[in-house]
Amino acid sequence: MTPRHEETIWLRALARSVTIVLLAVAVIVTGLPGVGEVRAQERPRSILDMLFGGPAVRQPQRAEPPPRRIRREPAPRRQKSTSTRKSGKTKARTTASAPAAAPAVVAKSETARSVLVVGDFLAGTLxxxxxxxxxxxxxxxxxxxSKGSSGLVRADHYDWPGSLPSLIDKEKPAMVVVMLGSxxxxxxxxxxxxxxxxxxEWAASYxxxxxxxxxxxxxxxxxxxxVGMPxxxxxxxxxDMAFLNEVYRKAATSVSGEFVDIWDxxxxxxGAFSYSGPDIAGQQARLRNEDGITxxxxxxxxxxxxxxNPVQRILGTDGSAPAVSEAPSRPVAVANPATATSAPLLALTDPSLDGGDVLLGGVPTADRATVASPRDRLVTAGLPGAKTPGRADDFAWNPKSPAVAPIKTADPVLFRGSVDLGSVMGPKPLVPLSxxxxxxxxxxxxxxxGKDSAPSAQPDAVPEAGPREPTVAGAASAVAPAITQPTAPAAPAGGPAR
Structure with missing residues (x-):
């Protein structure tokens, strides 16, 4: 074996060892949580993916660490001082959530008069x-x-006409207020x-x-x-409520009572039903509940x-009296305020400015003008005002009188001037005309x-001088002899005819 061959074998063994080490490291790294997904997402796109489409390369997402929760012991509550400054929004929320202050209740006196309210559930609301x-x-x-389910139809449930006298004897009220019909x-x-x-038949019985x-x-x-129904x-x-209100009006006035119309x-x-409307302060508010009844x-x-207001007016009680220093001075009464040319100065707070001397619901004063104004005479009594004789609005010549009335000498039209029309229009004996x-x-x-009055012995006699009243007959006689007079007869014996 040559040295070169040994070097090759050693390099292959080294490469195999490095490969094994790298594979071991890859397995360890891939086993970590989330790393495999990240590696899969980081796979590069091949040429096939570019040509035919494939999964896009996604950026790795880093896992956010869970939020740290630190438990703290609750701090003891401390009373907030009144000097703590709050924002305007907090103040508005506190003011809106605060309940409205209840009106001050005044203790009733032992001699207080009572107002008895009877009727159905709306009477309880009243x-x-x-x-x-x-x-x-x-x-x-x-x-x-009030009895919530009562009325006038179901007398077997509660009989108001039969039970009310004993109730009045028990409570001894100063007045009775009725509201029912629902x-x-x-x-x-x-x-x-x-x-x-x-x-x-139902209307007559009700x-x-x-x-x-x-x-x-x-x-x-x-x-x-x-009180009428809304x-x-x-x-x-x-x-139906509009029909019943007319029945209630007639019943109240039959005993000199008063009917209060609340319809408007x-x-x-x-004139249609409305859930909302102006309240007693004039502001828009919700007046009726969702059922449209209560x-x-x-x-x-x-x-x-x-x-x-009718309760206080009938009982003769007025509102809170003003202080002595604020009481307005009463003006001097005049005989006829409508025709007065001058009047004393009035304060702006004087109730007399609106035609009255007391506040709404108060007792009317007795010192009023005794002479009715022209407006009251015309509107209330239907009488015309006093007219100036001879003026264009003087209708004395055509008074409202019977068809045949005797002529009065005080008539300014007939008995005024140089000609006495009364003597002309007076009665005279009727003489028939010829x-x-x-x-x-x-x-x-x-x-x-003309023939009888013609002179026969004195043909040359001159007629008497003087004007002669022409007549229709005389005018006709001037033409008639020339037409109708016959020829003169022959002359008598003793003379030739001429």
């Missing part, structure tokens, strides 16, 4: 709103006697008959029940305030707002008169 509205009034209190859209059982809703309820209040000599979401329910407060500009808090306050002769009769009559 009672809650009135209680909130009158919370600052120590002289008024609200008694909620549960009355159902037939009425009358003996063996069933009356359909809003049929003529009206009698409403009148009986109003009479139960009127018999106790207690003021009655009947519009509902369903059209047929809204139509819960509809839109077109009220939200804003709707409850608005419902009570419609009834609060009949008008025909033309032929007038000619013959005139010709006969």
């Amino acid at each position: 009672a809650a709103g009135l209680e909130k509205a009158l919370a600052k009034r120590p002289d008024l209190k609200v008694i909620d006697a 549960n009355d859209r159902q037939p009425i059982e009358s003996g063996s008959m069933t009356l359909a809703v809003r049929s003529p 009206e009698q029940r409403a009148l009986a309820l109003a009479s139960a209040v009127g018999s106790k000599e207690v003021p009655l305030l009947w 519009a509902f979401r369903l059209n047929n329910m809204t139509a 407060g819960f509809v839109d500009a077109d 009220m939200t808090d804003a709707g409850r306050d608005k419902l009570a707002f419609f009834a609060e 009949p008008m002769p025909t033309l032929a009769d007038a000619i013959i009559e005139d010709w006969a008169k």
